Amino acid sequence: MASDPNGSISSRSPANQFVQPAWRVALWALAYCAVLGVALLGNAVVIWIIVAHKRMRTVTNYFLLNLALCDVSTAAFNTLVNLIYAAHGDWYFGEDYCRYMAIIHPLKPHLSAKATLAVIMAIWSLAVVLAFPLCYFSTIRVLPHRTLCYVAWPRMADDAFMYHIIVTVLVYVVPLVVMGITYSIIGMTLWGGEIPGDTSDNYHGQLRAKRKIVKMMMVVVMTFAFCWLPYHVYFIVTGLNKRLSKWKSIQQVYLAVLWLAMSSTMYNPMIYCCLNSKFRAGFKQVFRWCPFIRMSSYDELELQNRRLRPGHQSSMCTLSRVDTSILSKDKSVCSRGNRSKCKPEPACKES
Template sequence: MDPLFNTTEVPNGTVGSNGTNNGTVYRNQFVQPVWRIVLWAIAYSCIVVVSVVGNVTVIWIIMAHKRMRTVTNYFLLNLAFAEVSMSAFNTVINFAYAVHNEWYFGLIYCRFHNFFPIAAVFASIYSMTAIALDRYMAIIHPLQQRMSSTETKVVVGVIWVLALLLAFPQYYYSTTYQLPGRVVCYIEWPDYTTFDFQKIYHVCVAILIYFLPLLVMGCAYLVVGLNLWASEIPGDSSDRYKEQLTAKRKVVKMMIVVVCTFAICWLPFHVYFLLHQFFPELFEETYIQQFYLAIMWLAMSSTMYNPIIYCCLNDRFRAGFKQAFRCCPCVPPGSYEGLELKSTRYLQTQTSVYKGSRMETTVSTVLHAGEDAEHPKVKVRGGLGPGGAAVGVQPHSSTMDLTSNGSSSRSVSKTVSETSSFFSSNNLQE
């Protein structure tokens, strides 16, 4: 993925020891002062440290806590894995190669270096696309069945298979070449008379790993956003409904921020490569090296922002980060219950349902007693009064009480059933 080396500049003949080939001198024109290299090294090192630490923590939070193993979080796990892999295996190598314009790492890693970034970016953006479609189905079509854990893993596997297939040409045509005093790693595209394979491939890659998925996500989040924010909340809505709506808005807002961050970071990079395919003469100037280092830094920095976004916009991830870095003096103590199998809110909910169930049981007991007393018996209290008249003859008052209690029971039963149903669907949507 490094356009600093145009394949047409690599000679096919033998280069003499004097560094010339048919009168052409091959030299490394991209040499810069040490102070500039140090500044770029610090900038790229920050990406690697923040990205690796942050994404590994995200992976731990999801894998170590059952409550975090949801459909959305499985795709976030795949996204974190792709980003930490690209940051660890490609960022430093990209920087070293762009700075020195010399390849030190052999043919095998040259192929991996050109192959893996495309696969990782493909896996990252299509994980975000899958999340967008999942949010769309959960919010716009809430009655349809959600993906199971197994189906989610199958989708993740399919994403990676497609990613590897798309990146395979970069691996297959990658090679190294010995120039005077240095080795370069480049892609030797085949020459076809009918079409330009290199241009077609790069245009297809830009469409498939950037423009198309962003279009899909933009449409999905537009519809979801109109559904969640444009519609008014009914005035008589319960607090639980408003809480559920707020939770959905938070998740969608977090994912919109993630997608926008990715789009901003990678846009200059894709524009750069597309321009390089159609206007190669623009990239023969010395200043292009600094420009390339800047846009590559911006693209690689996309791997470090997502953990920060999760921590700022999601309560559970924030609790997980506090737990992971609890030994650091700068991290304030926080509640860890949000990551447990039963969170505080869940326990409060269960307590409320339990109380409602006990009330229903109590009322049902009274109802059963009332069924036995459907035809009330008259109890004679007292005896014969003066003159032999019967006194204290009154029917038992339980019949009147049962009418009221029966109505109350039906109301309580309906309330408890609705509450239980709500939390069952709510837990599925989380």
């Protein structure tokens, strides 16, 4: 947040009581820098995979692209600045950046999985509207020994707490409730039963692919919920009990919950890589220079515009990993005309 994380905006105390030992600052710096490095690299790879490969330009992946861009901006412009201010209690970045932080920090869009550009624009518009009060009231105060960046609410005792309640409901509780209901309905549809009489390999392959996507998005949602819950609870609890802001260890509590919230920017690329074969193939392609990363011909086919170029998908025979490597050498495929020469194997899986 743009407010003083330690809750101290009074000028009565000239000394900075939030200065920490150098070793503790170094440990926090290592933890935050690890989040920054992993988040920037992982999300940059996700963006490249979606933008550079036509097969990956789907509606779902456009939302993942939007989420990756949000995570990159949050990690790049917010993580270290928050660490420096929270660890030392002194604002070094001027009033303009103080207002910028008020916009970008807690209100980046999350949890979009089911629409297109209009929904993305609506999410960003809501984020801007919710962040406007912070931007408008954010300011700095220069004290004898340090500078504070905080939100000067008209009614300091009530406005800040009410704002945190509204933000928590609109950007955390409501999205989680909506996504919970949505994925419950989707889950009952995909796992509750199958279309009677439809036993085609193509139908079952599409069903398995959809189930994998839903599982991946559910993990993304649960990760977001876990990472941001302590952050919202912190501001609600400290708003209800102002004395906690003067507690000796409150600075360490804030740094911990802030680190967990910021770490949410680095987990999504790991989730995509673990649970989606196309993203996994893209990560292998980027890191194939590593001695322990092996890029197979099956992985190369995953990111191509089509798994097999000639013929229709419904008439292709499905190939095992061994068969695909043979195909890449022979440049031969199975089609309607020579079905008899194909080995009878199950249909190609999409994931």
